[in-house]
Amino acid sequence: MIASTITLHHCLFLSILIFSIGAFGVLVRKNIIVILMGIELMLNAVNLSFVSFGYFNSSLDGQLMSFFVMTVAAAEAGVGLALAVTVFKKFKKIDIKLFETLRD
Amino acid sequence: MSPTIFYSLSIVLVVFSLLVVLCKNPLHSALFLALAMIDLAFIFFELKAPFIAAVQLMVYAGAVMVMFVMVLMLFDLKEDEESAFSGNPVINVFKFLSAGLLCWAISSKLFSYGDVAGLGAGKEFDIKALGTTLYTKYIFAFEALGLLLLLIAVGAVALSRTKGGTHDS
């Protein structure tokens, strides 16, 4: 594992690690905002893997793709928070279970 | 790409992201996430993508997290209720295991692909090349994202301006 030079796999391993931490966060936490943060983490992990692929294959596409992912992630965070705000306004509480009221 | 820097940065990143997930106060987790983003920006510097790193700083660390913190401050939640984790603990453990399984599934075979490791380090970053490819090869994505951002702006404003509730329009 601890190799002399950093290879693509190290970066990928790091990104999958961050990704699963983010996923765990999303699954476990109750607070909507923290779930959104978990999602941000996952998206960043994806960014990392894009850039590292770009770096190791010496092509710019990786970076460009991560550039796009970033904008989408930001947009997503924005909308997510808007939802959280509306939930807060209604229930004065930020809890993922509150979205279940949408069901009935 | 000296290993020491990479390892230190990645360890810090892992620690921060764990803190983001685990600490009770959402504001603390927000700040840790900001730090994680900054750390990731440094990793991007390492991977010879300074522009992306700067953008990461500006967009993620500078804007998204600020928004998160702002919203959290707006809500000013009372941190009195019990565990911050949803559902009963058994399922949570099970969720942790499944996340672990995902991680292990991918990384189990990762280090056995010998030939890929030999990839050399990428060449120096040059913004002009990035610019030209962005505006020739990915022109469609670029315009589409422009539109997306417009839509999100309209959406967010509409969403957050519902009548009633504690917030005035």
Place this chain on the structure above:
Amino acid sequence: MSPLIAIIFLGTVTLLFGSALLFVASLLGPKPKYSSVKDSSYECGLEVQETGHSKVPIKFYLTAILFILFDIEIIFMYPWAVTYLDFVNEGHGVYIFSVMAVFLLIFILGLIWEIKSKALEWE
């Protein structure tokens, strides 16, 4: 590789400098004696009402989200701006200009909608 180490070094230096100053101040300064008056948050001497907040203004969230979106649009413009000269010298000036014109059109559209929809009206 060098700028990164420099950045990290400088970051740590400033943090150390700051905390050192604080540490010294806490050593030198008198021990904090908590009294009810001093303890309460500063209200220009008025009685401190309960910190319950009735109306939590949504404006800040709105500004933040709009900032993000427009910020990203600006960031999209950076590579364009940098490579603008190359395109023009190569003769593709009109192409690159029209590409950005479309993008800016959308940007301006968003901005106008923002202004018209009074999302940023501060009371």
Place this chain on the structure above:
Amino acid sequence: MEKTLLSILLLTPVIGFLINGIRFRSKNIKVAGSIGTGAALISFICSVALFFKVKAAPDHMVLVKFFDWINIGSLNIAAEFLVDPISSIMILIITGVGTLIHLFSIGYMDHDERPAKYFSYLNFFLFNMLVLVLASSLPLMFVGWEGVGLCSYLLIGFWFTDKEKAAAGMKAFITNRIGDAGFLLGMFMLFYTFGTLSFGELNEMMPAIPEIGWAGPVTLACLFLFIGATGKSAQIPLYVWLPDAMAGPTPVSALIHAATMVTAGIYMIVRMSPVFMVAPNVMMVIATIGGLTAVLAAAVGLTQWDIKKVLAYSTVSQLGYMFLAVGTGAFIPGFFHLMTHAFFKALMFLGAGSIIHAMHHEQDMRKMGGLKKKMPITYWTFMFGWLAIIGMPPFAGFFSKDEILWLAWASPLGSKWLWALGMIGAAMTAFYMTRLMCLVFWGEETRSDHKVKESGLTMTFPLMVLGFLSATAGFLGIPHVISAVLPGHPPNILGDWLGHTVVHLDIHGSAITEWLLMGWSVTVAGASALLAYYCYIKKITFVDKFTEQFKPLHQLVEKKYLVDELYQAKIITPLIGVSKILWSDIDVSFVDKCTHLLSRFAVSCGKGFRSFQNGNMQTYAFYMLLGSAVTLFYIMTGMGK
């Protein structure tokens, strides 16, 4: 040229049907009647033109193909119509008699509130009958066969508001269906053995030597086809529907239940004469059933008081004669009798119709009487029909009936017993027909109060035409024996005309026996007619004495051998019983229980899965992650390989 003629022939009735069909609510009889009769008249003209075309055609045959109807695998049936000697005669009869009956029903149906509907049904019937007759292959014939059955149902039950009339329509339809099932099975047998269903090919492919025994494929097919024929032409097992079919308007009975539809069975057998020749046993069955029907129906006819019932039973018995003829191999005389019967039976029915119309729907003969003076034209035309049916020499009936009796006697397939049955039948026919004449025309006036007058020209003109036809039709097929005696030896026109396509056995019995038989049949007919005249005009009491002596027999015959009751008891009630049993224990208990079981199972597993859909986003996300992790794990660690 032929193609256009044939298409006009077939299409005008359809157009008539459509036009009348669309304006079925209109009350105006004049318009509807004229459209219907016009259509029939046009098709009659076309059939006459076609007749001459066929006459001129080298092999006396016109084959016209309109379009491919079915071609699946080896079966390819086309909408192909064949006009040859037999079918040309048939279309002439159908369209000719049809037009007359259309004309008649204009007068008859003048008070009806749905004339357009009536005429559209009639036209539609014409079209179906033409398809049946002109079909060049069995399935196409079957189409006509079904269409005709449908029209008979519609027309019998025309006044469906009256419950019993509707029931009569239903009964006719169902018995026909039973016959049709037999027809279908016969068709399948034929197709299975010979691979083709078109008449031309079938007739050629018939093996020369006749089959022996009952298990042969052709025998079975012919047997089934015969069952179909009995259904359609009302023979012993399936004749019950014809008497009840009188519920329909009289012109309908005249057209359908006398002239055309009921003859379809005989036409089919004549059309497939070579096929039936291969199955002598079936021929014997046909002959015996024909004979029996003739006698039994005639017996019942003796006791009936309703004029239309009498005519119905006489039709059944005459059909029995035709089957007798066909069964003994006398195809041409059978066909000849069919033609003559069409004329005089239609005449009599129309006559009865005009009487009923004049008597304001009074059908019981006992209430009629002495109409001789009041309705002279109907009386005289009816007189011709009566003479024809009992077989007086110059009239049509004599020639065709004696030919049949002679062949029943002389033909190898026939037997003395069959001839005896025929003779008894003929006697009874003569008796009840004269009984009818006495009661209706010659007896004294029973209803002086009621003003009865002769019906209008539209009704009497057809009567006159049919009267003329039933008088002269006999000269079309003069048997050799008589032609030899008559000056100038007039040829047997019909015999030569049909000889090309229909099988005919060359009988060379001695002329003397033929003359003897002829004389014998005439005397018997005349005697029974005088007996009837004596009983019903001179001394009414003789009849009552006669009935007391044979009380039980008389009751039995009057009640139509309790056949309906028999069917009711033996077939319908057990059928209902079985279905009730099926319904109660099998359906209710068994099937419903299974469905309940199934539904309970669905509900329970639904509950089970509900936990997955509890709306909590995190559970959804968790399942997604779990799924992807497991699959990735499976792929990455190469467990698959």
Place this chain on the structure above:
Amino acid sequence: MGADIFEISINIIKILVIFLLMVQIVPLLVWVERRGSAFIQNRFGPNRVGPLGLTQLLADAVKFLFKEEFVPSKGKKFLFYAAPVIALVPGALAFASIPLSAPILVDAFEMFGKSWGPYRFAFQGFEMGVGIVFVLGISSLGAYALLMAGWASNNKYSMYGALRACAQMISYELALGLALVGILLIYGTFDFAEMVAYQEGPLSFFFMGKEVIVPFLPNWGIFYQPLGAVLLFCAMFAETNRTPFDLPEAEAELVAGYHTEYGGLKMLMFYIGEYGHMLVASALMATFYFGGYNLPFISTEAVNAFFAGFGFSATKASIVTAFALHVVLFTKILLFLWVFIWVRWTLPRFRYDQLMDLGWKTMLPWALANTIITAALVLLMRTEWL
């Protein structure tokens, strides 16, 4: 940080010096501000302690050291302390990335028995390929300090103050970003050094496809981007919460805004952060629009050649030129700093909604217009019409 020990040590020293430069400039600026404001308001500034009151700053510093460390009761202790320290970081990092002078070229020389290869020391904290974007990124981190302070002091008013300050900073960051786009269009590069190099010599631009030289004007950015310069400067004011935009601190009911609860040294740190930002702002203005460390018509080689003329060896010459050019840049920076202070004591404050409207409804559109016009002009001027 360099291949061998010499280079690394030089770099480390360089970073420390620049950091200290930034930190030391603050007391100087405070002094200048107090004296300047006094001069503007026609009164004497601090002149008791030491000549012209210079040592007044030292006295203040010592005073701050002895102030009582005080944390509001329910406040978040760690965040409360962390906020001022974090306030320092963006200023420092941003300033370190701006080239203060021409790079020093040291050619090979012998020392301690080892031959040290030729070096090139950039006269800045670290050489960042993507200069501008990095500075923008780092300055956007500034908002955290405010938010933390506002949140930690658990005072409703300070929280609102922090939110308002942050919202203001955010809105003006947009305008800042757009103004930068204009500059990028002209120079076509992110790197500060290249920009400065571009601005040497007389003003030369393309007009209708032909090159036009204007001998009497230096080739500075201001002539290309006048509107951009104004926009950038105003946005900088807002970024640093300086006077016309320092509403969150001075609002009547918000008292001192996010640093209401702060006293003593923590207050001083916020000031250091603020002045650091000001320093960065003026440095950026100088580099973008006023030719950075170059004298108007003289390129760095010319200066180097001039000093080489005095018989210095190549390295000595480059060192001297570096410091000379640094002085040039520093005068420009001081000039702008004075403008900051000057504006603070002359212009009245904006009301908050005016402030935000200015940001969103005027600065942003103007910046957009500026970008479009520049792009169009650059395109038109380079195509041969006639």
